[in-house]
Amino acid sequence: MKVSDCPTTQVEVRVGARPEEVWRWLLDIDLPSRFSTEFQGGGWVEGYEPGLGARFRGRNSHPVAGEWETVSTVTGYEPARLFAWAVMDVANPAASWKFELVPDGEGTVLRQWAQIGPGPSNLTKIIASMPEHEEEIVAMRLGELQDNMRKTVEGIKSLAESGVRAI
Numbered sequence: 001m002k003v004s005d006c007p008t009t010q011v012e013v014r015v016g017a018r019p020e021e022v023w024r025w026l027l028d029i030d031l032p033s034r035f036s037t038e039f040q041g042g043g044w045v046e047g048y049e050p051g052l053g054a055r056f057r058g059r060n061s062h063p064v065a066g067e068w069e070t071v072s073t074v075t076g077y078e079p080a081r082l083f084a085w086a087v088m089d090v091a092n093p094a095a096s097w098k099f100e101l102v103p104d105g106e107g108t109v110l111r112q113w114a115q116i117g118p119g120p121s122n123l124t125k126i127i128a129s130m131p132e133h134e135e136e137i138v139a140m141r142l143g144e145l146q147d148n149m150r151k152t153v154e155g156i157k158s159l160a161e162s163g164v165r166a167i
Contacts, residue, residue, distance in 0.1 A: 001138045003117040003124055009146045012111040013153045017160040019080040019101040019108045024165070025156050026083050026099050029056045035155035036148040038062055045071065052077040056085075062144075065122040070094070087121075094121035110156060112149045116141065 001007050015022050025031060027050045033041040042058035044050070054074045061067045076084030076098060084098035095116055102109040116123065116138065123141055127134045 001142075002134050003127060003138060006115050006117045007138055007142055008113060008115045009142045009149065010111060010113040011146060011149045011153055012109055013157050014104060015108045015110050015157045015160050016106070017108060018106065019103055022101055022108045022110055022156065022160045023080040023083075025159055026101075029058070031156070031159075032148075032152045035151040037151075038144070038148055040067075050074070050077070062122070065126065068122060072097075089119050092119035093117075094119045094123075108160075110153050112153050114145050114149065116145075 029042045029044060032039045038060050040059040040061050042056055045055040045057055048054040048056070052074055054077075055071055056074075057069060057071050059067070059069050070087050072085040072087045073090050074084070075086050075090060075096070076082045081101055082098065084096070086093035087095040087097070095114060097115075098113050100109075100111040100113070102111065123137070127137055130137065
């Protein structure tokens with residue numbers, strides 16, 4: 001598996017709350033920082049609010065890659081159904097992400113999906129220094145992403161089921 005293959009990973013959880021209730025939590029761009037060991041926080045770029053084409057900034061930290069900041073653009077926005085974004089360059093993203101909400105009786109299946117590449121990123125810089133280990137590096141990275149994604153959807157589930165109202 002190589003970055004040029006645009007590898008993906010996905011997690012999902014069933015939430016005991018309706019899609020509209022879960023959706024409100026997704027619009028808080030900073031929320032995943034409560035659960036992720038890598039994502040340190042973020043917010044909407046000045047002049048933007050949630051919607052298709054909106055931009056937000058995120059701060060990240062990783063023991064190998066260090067600290068960095070990205071700007072993402074919302075590429076999919078369907079209230080109570082889909083929230084997707086491309087990291088850095090929309091035409092050649094460093095990564096693409098999405099949350100999907102699927103009604104499930106009185107609850108919701110919350111799915112988070114991520115794709116690495118095809119554009120340049122900290123990961124491609126690390127691979128360039130050790131190209132013979134690309135497949136192992138990509139597999140390790142997918143595992144890290146999946147761990148943080150699992151923590152995030154479980155955290156959102158807990159908040160949505162707690163009865164606390166999202167901002």
